[in-house]
Amino acid sequence: xxxxxxxxxxxxxxxxxxxxxxxxxxxxxxxxxxxxxxxxxxxxxxxxxxxxxxxxxxxxxxxxxxxxxxxxxxxxxxxxxxxxxxxxxxxxxxxxxxxxxxxxxxxxxxxxxxxxxxxxxxxxxxxxxxxxxxxxxxxxxxxxxxxxxxxxxxxxxxxxxxxxxxxxxxxxxxxxxxxxxxxxxxxxxxxxxxxxxxxxxxxxxxxxxxxxxxxxxxxxxxxxxxxxxxxxxxxxxxxxxxxxxxxxxxxxxxxxxxxxxxxxxxxxxxxxxxxxxxxxxxxxxxxxxxxxxxxxxxxxxxxxxxxxxxxxxxxxxxxxxxxxxxxxxxxxxxxxxxxxxxxxxxxxxxxxxxxxxxxxxxxxxxxxxxxxxxxxxxxxxxxxxxxxxxxxxxxxxxxxxxxxxxxxxxxxxxxxxxxxxxxxxxxxxxxxxxxxxxxxxxxxxxxxxxxxxxxxxxxxxxxxxxxxxxxxxxxxxxxxxxxxxxxxxxxxxx
Amino acid sequence: xxxxxxxxxxxxxxxxxxxxxxxxxxxxxxxxxxxxxxxxxxxxxxxxxxxxxxxxxxxxxxxxxxxxxxxxxxxxxxxxxxxxxxxxxxxxxxxxxxxxxxxxxxxxxxxxxxxxxxxxxxxxxxxxxxxxxxxxxxxxxxxxxxxxxxxxxxxxxxxxxxxxxxxxxxxxxxxxxxxxxxxxxxxxxxxxxxxxxxxxxxxxxxxxxxxxxxxxxxxxxxxxxxxxxxxxxxxxxxxxxxxxxxxxxxxxxxxxxxxxxxxxxxxxxxxxxxxxxxxxxxxxxxxxxxxxxxxxxxxxxxxxxxxxxxxxxxxxxxxxxxxxxxxxxxxxxxxxxxxxxxxxxxxxxxxxxxxxxxxxxxxxxxxxxxxxxxxxxxxxxxxxxxxxxxxxxxxxxxxxxxxxxxxxxxxxxxxxxxxxxxxxxxxxxxxxxxxxxxxxxxxxxxxxxxxxxxxxxxxxxxxxxxxxxxxxxxxxxxx
Numbered sequence: 001x002x003x004x005x006x007x008x009x010x011x012x013x014x015x016x017x018x019x020x021x022x023x024x025x026x027x028x029x030x031x032x033x034x035x036x037x038x039x040x041x042x043x044x045x046x047x048x049x050x051x052x053x054x055x056x057x058x059x060x061x062x063x064x065x066x067x068x069x070x071x072x073x074x075x076x077x078x079x080x081x082x083x084x085x086x087x088x089x090x091x092x093x094x095x096x097x098x099x100x101x102x103x104x105x106x107x108x109x110x111x112x113x114x115x116x117x118x119x120x121x122x123x124x125x126x127x128x129x130x131x132x133x134x135x136x137x138x139x140x141x142x143x144x145x146x147x148x149x150x151x152x153x154x155x156x157x158x159x160x161x162x163x164x165x166x167x168x169x170x171x172x173x174x175x176x177x178x179x180x181x182x183x184x185x186x187x188x189x190x191x192x193x194x195x196x197x198x199x200x201x202x203x204x205x206x207x208x209x210x211x212x213x214x215x216x217x218x219x220x221x222x223x224x225x226x227x228x229x230x231x232x233x234x235x236x237x238x239x240x241x242x243x244x245x246x247x248x249x250x251x252x253x254x255x256x257x258x259x260x261x262x263x264x265x266x267x268x269x270x271x272x273x274x275x276x277x278x279x280x281x282x283x284x285x286x287x288x289x290x291x292x293x294x295x296x297x298x299x300x301x302x303x304x305x306x307x308x309x310x311x312x313x314x315x316x317x318x319x320x321x322x323x324x325x326x327x328x329x330x331x332x333x334x335x336x337x338x339x340x341x342x343x344x345x346x347x348x349x350x351x352x353x354x355x356x357x358x359x360x361x362x363x364x365x366x367x368x369x370x371x372x373x374x375x376x377x378x379x380x381x382x383x384x385x386x387x388x389x390x391x392x393x394x395x396x397x398x399x400x401x402x403x404x405x406x407x408x409x410x411x412x413x414x415x416x417x418x419x420x421x422x423x424x425x426x427x428x429x430x431x432x433x434x435x436x437x438x439x440x441x442x443x444x445x446x447x448x449x450x451x452x453x454x455x456x457x458x459x460x461x462x463x464x465x466x467x468x469x470x471x472x473x474x475x476x477x478x479x480x481x482x483x484x485x486x487x488x489x490x491x492x493x494x
Numbered sequence: 495x496x497x498x499x500x501x502x503x504x505x506x507x508x509x510x511x512x513x514x515x516x517x518x519x520x521x522x523x524x525x526x527x528x529x530x531x532x533x534x535x536x537x538x539x540x541x542x543x544x545x546x547x548x549x550x551x552x553x554x555x556x557x558x559x560x561x562x563x564x565x566x567x568x569x570x571x572x573x574x575x576x577x578x579x580x581x582x583x584x585x586x587x588x589x590x591x592x593x594x595x596x597x598x599x600x601x602x603x604x605x606x607x608x609x610x611x612x613x614x615x616x617x618x619x620x621x622x623x624x625x626x627x628x629x630x631x632x633x634x635x636x637x638x639x640x641x642x643x644x645x646x647x648x649x650x651x652x653x654x655x656x657x658x659x660x661x662x663x664x665x666x667x668x669x670x671x672x673x674x675x676x677x678x679x680x681x682x683x684x685x686x687x688x689x690x691x692x693x694x695x696x697x698x699x700x701x702x703x704x705x706x707x708x709x710x711x712x713x714x715x716x717x718x719x720x721x722x723x724x725x726x727x728x729x730x731x732x733x734x735x736x737x738x739x740x741x742x743x744x745x746x747x748x749x750x751x752x753x754x755x756x757x758x759x760x761x762x763x764x765x766x767x768x769x770x771x772x773x774x775x776x777x778x779x780x781x782x783x784x785x786x787x788x789x790x791x792x793x794x795x796x797x798x799x800x801x802x803x804x805x806x807x808x809x810x811x812x813x814x815x816x817x818x819x820x821x822x823x824x825x826x827x828x829x830x831x832x833x834x835x836x837x838x839x840x841x842x843x844x845x846x847x848x849x850x851x852x853x854x855x856x857x858x859x860x861x862x863x864x865x866x867x868x869x870x871x872x873x874x875x876x877x878x879x880x881x882x883x884x885x886x887x888x889x890x891x892x893x894x895x896x897x898x899x900x901x902x903x904x905x906x907x908x909x910x911x912x913x914x915x916x917x918x919x920x921x922x923x924x925x926x927x928x929x930x931x932x933x934x935x936x937x938x939x940x941x942x943x944x945x946x947x948x949x950x951x952x953x954x955x956x957x958x959x960x961x962x963x964x965x966x967x968x969x970x971x972x973x
Contacts, residue, residue, distance in 0.1 A: 028829075
């Protein structure tokens, strides 16, 4: 009987071994994914078990943490609070006991809760010294004045829209505003009031969709602001050597292979205009023909160098802007003036202005400058990164002078700032069936200060439902906001 | 039957006293650790939850120490040559179980749904009852072979216990499985006791029939096929397992009994063909029943996709439970070293967090390291049981020891595997760790029987008796 007994012993050993293997798989291999699963309540409990770290702008936190009444079964000790929540929501996102977290609150959750591995040493030290675990801080690149100017500008207009401001030399995001916005503190808890407030903000119950981050997640037809990209393509591909050579632009101009005439806005001097002149008065015919002459491949290549057709991670994800990849010749012409299927996020158009201002180099946009532990030691620092070079330094300077003409004596005069060189481009994009809805007013610009450096590039988009259709133009609605944002950045530098 | 112990009898019959060392002092030393470790764990939980050493620490330490001490003294007196590891290992598991049950008692969430709060004192009482039964087994069961006399009574008793939950008014349906009965406010799981009684029946029956089962067979395709009439008993046990599965809807109990029988049958006959038959029959039975029994089906679905089950449960659809997923999260959140006792959130499992799912709390708070240690302790208990079977000198003792240890191993596998998502969940509990009177009391009795068999096996100057009738002749033996 002993032989089968020994075999049974081995069999029992195998049962235990199977359990050991399973446990290793569960608690070692799958441990992280189970522990950080969003449905795992522990994630929420950890998030609110200690005072959450802050999101910092210009040295001041825009977030806070308040003790909740830990009564009954409420296992969450702290609740997130926000200062000027609506203004900063596109940056911070929300952290709600009941509804989870998004954007920076979610992406940097490890640092904010203090659970990140990079805080391990600190935490161990705190444990030994008996201090309560504390979350670290996320220090953003944002500029409080610029953000205020951007948000208040949109709010004063009362129209849906967004503003993005970048520092061209680094890619730092200086302003990121969206309107209408929401205050994340109203649903930070898990009471019935919080649930009610959350419900009211959902698109289903609120057609304005205040929780949409228009600066990063909404794509708009860029209209005439896209002509900057087309001009860059013309220069880079040597279609025209400089800004002041007359272009080969008949007027009227029929879209290739069709009988449709491409129209300009009003009776403007576009026949064989130089690129500088064409950009100043925003000639559709000139840039449409440039796009058509270059062909879709060159246009796509240039647009993608500026960041089109790719998501950006700032680290908050932005939607990919679209420059269509399948189009015929007339569609290429229309796409080159920001129509047809071309669509861009406000961040994308700010990147276009920023690349031109930075002598052709496009820096990767980012909003987290550094991560700090609770005692303000730097845990990680973001280094500026070059994303691409859409145009040579020489061509960038030509394009700068063209954009500066637009502000000096073209459609963008309302963005002028005393003592500062401003380059920009207006845009008015139609949308809706047969253009029945109010157009989007665009303005992209950059400012150059006395020492020749460019501290800021801005993109503003506004959808104005209240204004008269005729009134809407990038120069009239969007440029003044861009101006205020640029001024705020320049004044903050002084 | 060869004996693995170095019996001194064939050297000389006059110095029998220097035989196998009794190892009682080893047992005592190990018991000190088995009591000290849970006491430290208890203090640890108190410090983690309330920032103070729990007020009941002394009482708990003394209580556990006293129970273990009395157990040890009884073993020293009545089973001096018993295996020295079984008692300390069982004490350690029981003590740790008590600590974690007390830890879950502190959870407001579990208190609010009446799943915990006063479980630990009750468990301590059950432990005392369990050790009392353990002592009674050692005192009154002088020789395990006496049990052989009760072979057929055991069969009737086991069937009676197994069918009890089906008696209307007595049986309870808890979360779908009908394996409990309710007597005077106590929930009893008769299956836990049936496990031991059935092992006695199988051992007695197989000891008598093993030659017939092993030798009277035809060879077919490399397998020894038993005769039709010898197939009878295995078919009956199989049918009973299926009935348990159908009427009590508990896959675990059914698997446990059938598995135990197949193991004992294999050991008795040394025929691999029985294993093949057993596997085929249990597979056929399980698949067959699972295809029409909705409760089993749901358990299988929950096992295949616990996340979906969780979502369904969260949507408030009745008949679904988030426990399986919650247990997996508990294990995952524990990681390698765990959160530390008292610092996890395994109370999120809610129902049965301190019984069926208690292993998840160990997983979360003691981590991979803790679970591995606990599984190895279970493994050790099983291997000590198997060793006892190897050392036993009589076939009945061998069969009973292997049956009990095999059932113990299967139970650990089925419960731990279920909680860890390796196999579908069943309604059984981890021996010694989990909250539940039946389980603790029955398993202490099981360890008592194993200790009795091991004492007989390791005792020098073996009694030549191979059947109880021989005891009569022993009296007149000189020496």
